[in-house]
Amino acid sequence: MSKENLILKNFLAERNLRITSRRTIILEAFLKEEGHFSAEELYKKVAKNNSSIGIATVYRTLKLFQEAGLARMSQFGKGEARYEHNYLHGHHDHLICKQCGKIMEFENPVIEKLQKQIAKKHNFNVTSHRLEMFGICANCVSKQVS
């Protein structure tokens, strides 16, 4: 049993919630995912082998994963939200290609530090933050030229 499985189990136990077949199936599919995916995408993979699972359950379960600290959600612009693993995967920011949709991650401790200074200057108590750069990735730029 994976570490994530145990985390979820404990999380559910603490709140008198149940370990159900659906939650187990969705967790397995979630763990197989890499990068940033939408609820719809996860739903499709799950539904391929378990056609009776509804998308509402996927949404409900992803919310549970977030509360348990396994998943993290980001909303890039409008449209669908994207989810990613959170456990053993620290804070980072994003570069988002508007052409192909590719999402790259980066971390910059200097920026983080400057952010803290700015917040302090405004007496602002930061609970979360995000930095996103939108544009065209190297791959798409070269395609455009050719």
Added chain:
Amino acid sequence: MSKENLILKNFLAERNLRITSRRTIILEAFLKEEGHFSAEELYKKVAKNNSSIGIATVYRTLKLFQEAGLARMSQFGKGEARYEHNYLHGHHDHLICKQCGKIMEFENPVIEKLQKQIAKKHNFNVTSHRLEMFGICANCVSKQVS
């Protein structure tokens, strides 16, 4: 006639679009707004004196203002988008209070520079970016304590 009025007029003329009573009314209301407001909020102010204007027109007109460079839109998390003046009002980032909804602005050239370096390192062609910090503002913190 305001400078913004002229900008819009030129923008419309260039594309064979029309200066209509609705566009004039919405521009006036838009110019009176300060800070960050939603389409709904602008619509309500406009509709107070002009009950026949529909919210669809407000949305259509705000899109026009963005194209003309007069307005800028941001999407904070999910939910409604917020608009602000863009003309004579340079790029900046946001501190958003989750309690009272207040939005503060800041600029930090060092962060901007670091962002450019990061993009370069990834061969990423940035067209826009945004940095947002969410949390509790000084005012709300003091209210909580008392």
Added chain:
DNA sequence: TTAGTTGCAAATCGTTTGCATCAAG
């Protein structure tokens, strides 16, 4: 047996769109 869980469809929210009518040029 007693809650919590699920699928389904309907509801929601912010925004966009089709269409017939209206008005700017």
Added chain:
DNA sequence: CTTGATGCAAACGATTTGCAACTAA
């Protein structure tokens, strides 16, 4: 006149919710 602009209501996409049936403990 001709074509763009508008109001209205219906459509939209992503997500949430009510509810009756189901199932874990």
